[in-house]
Amino acid sequence: MVDTASVPDAAGRFGQYGGRYVPETLVHPLRELEEEYFRAQKDPKFQRELDYYLREFCGRPTPLYHAQRLTENLGGAKIYLKREDLLHTGAHKINNAMGQILLAKRMGKTRIIAETGAGQHGVATATVAAMFGFECVVYMGAHDCDRQRLNVVRMQMLGAEVIAVETGQRTLKEAVNEAMRDWVTNVRHTHYILGTAYGAHPYPVMVRNFQRVIGDEARRQILEKEEVLPDLLVACVGGGSNAIGLFYPFLEDKGVAMVGVEAGGEGIEPEKHAARFQGGSVGVLQGTRSFLLQDEHGQIQSTQSVSAGLDYAAVGPEHAWLHDQSRAEYTYATDEKALEAFFKLSKIEGIIPALESSHAIAEVIARAPQMSSDQIIICNLSGRGDKDVAQVAEKIEL
Numbered sequence: 001m002v003d004t005a006s007v008p009d010a011a012g013r014f015g016q017y018g019g020r021y022v023p024e025t026l027v028h029p030l031r032e033l034e035e036e037y038f039r040a041q042k043d044p045k046f047q048r049e050l051d052y053y054l055r056e057f058c059g060r061p062t063p064l065y066h067a068q069r070l071t072e073n074l075g076g077a078k079i080y081l082k083r084e085d086l087l088h089t090g091a092h093k094i095n096n097a098m099g100q101i102l103l104a105k106r107m108g109k110t111r112i113i114a115e116t117g118a119g120q121h122g123v124a125t126a127t128v129a130a131m132f133g134f135e136c137v138v139y140m141g142a143h144d145c146d147r148q149r150l151n152v153v154r155m156q157m158l159g160a161e162v163i164a165v166e167t168g169q170r171t172l173k174e175a176v177n178e179a180m181r182d183w184v185t186n187v188r189h190t191h192y193i194l195g196t197a198y199g200a201h202p203y204p205v206m207v208r209n210f211q212r213v214i215g216d217e218a219r220r221q222i223l224e225k226e227e228v229l230p231d232l233l234v235a236c237v238g239g240g241s242n243a244i245g246l247f248y249p250f251l252e253d254k255g256v257a258m259v260g261v262e263a264g265g266e267g268i269e270p271e272k273h274a275a276r277f278q279g280g281s282v283g284v285l286q287g288t289r290s291f292l293l294q295d296e297h298g299q300i301q302s303t304q305s306v307s308a309g310l311d312y313a314a315v316g317p318e319h320a321w322l323h324d325q326s327r328a329e330y331t332y333a334t335d336e337k338a339l340e341a342f343f344k345l346s347k348i349e350g351i352i353p354a355l356e357s358s359h360a361i362a363e364v365i366a367r368a369p370q371m372s373s374d375q376i377i378i379c380n381l382s383g384r385g386d387k388d389v390a391q392v393a394e395k396i397e398l
């Protein structure tokens, strides 16, 4: 069994992964953030305030919904969906954005920056910034701005400035670079709300702890409904925050298997996917040591996925650590399988899932029939598909 108490260590390492690989100017601010975060974590007043806003503003707890028709259709394990799609702004991202803005407030910062891929983290950040009266700038790859236009407009309506990043592949990696550059320059009054369980310490552990509310609730809910723990947890993995949020509270439960689903894009060939555990290797990118897609010279490879939120060359360090110990399994779904799952859940359950979450649903579709009817799957429905409607409509003739 994994020893969750031993990680991350004081240097933010999960075994050989994690750590803090940043320019000198960010070492001090990260240390300050780390100290303030751990103080806040132990402060009942901070926790009460966070609980209050998660409940009253974001809409927690989210239901653990028995997907009866999908279960019958697949004919195997009983399927539950953790409905993060029902949260305010439409995805799990707001759990973390809310935690971090309260921290920024505590630290006396006045300006917020963020990176975003599909735009869900940008929207969540713009939302909490508007709500607490912070200035907000969001960096987004120009290619992602095109394919997630709705979210760009939403952020602007919320009063955020959206900066389209035109460098490189014009997706998430470049947006993170620009956000880090901004942070180095403006760190005294600016907090960087990083959107996933990635980056330099303390981000991976802090974001995981803000997202573990997903797993904590799911655990309580399944025990109430079924009086047993689930057999399998399924979640999609971009940077890894929704997956680790669900997995973490179950890590010490031997009987609970877990599978993370990465973006298989057009298939597992170089530069055609974003499945870091298929063909990736250990390296350092954007502040942390983890599994990433790189060539033999350590150059980051371009990635491809129908889903902007999973389209990133590296994965959170805690997942790399869980992978090495075989505590969680990592697989992928191709664009094609994800789109099939997108339509299946829409038509059978009346729930249009985010393209990211559709990757997790694709794995449920593959696995449930191989399991018995007394077994239970919990699948994290990380977000809703409203943002993807235009993109999918373009791809497919209905």
Ligand SMILES: *Cc1c(COP(=O)(O)O)cnc(C)c1O
Pocket: 091, 092, 093, 118, 120, 121, 195, 196, 197, 236, 237, 238, 239, 240, 241, 242, 243, 309, 310, 354, 356, 357, 382, 383, 384
């Ligand atoms: C951003 C996003 C993801 C991927 O990010 P993780 O940090 O891996 O969770 C998955 N689903 C949705 C709906 C998202 O918006």
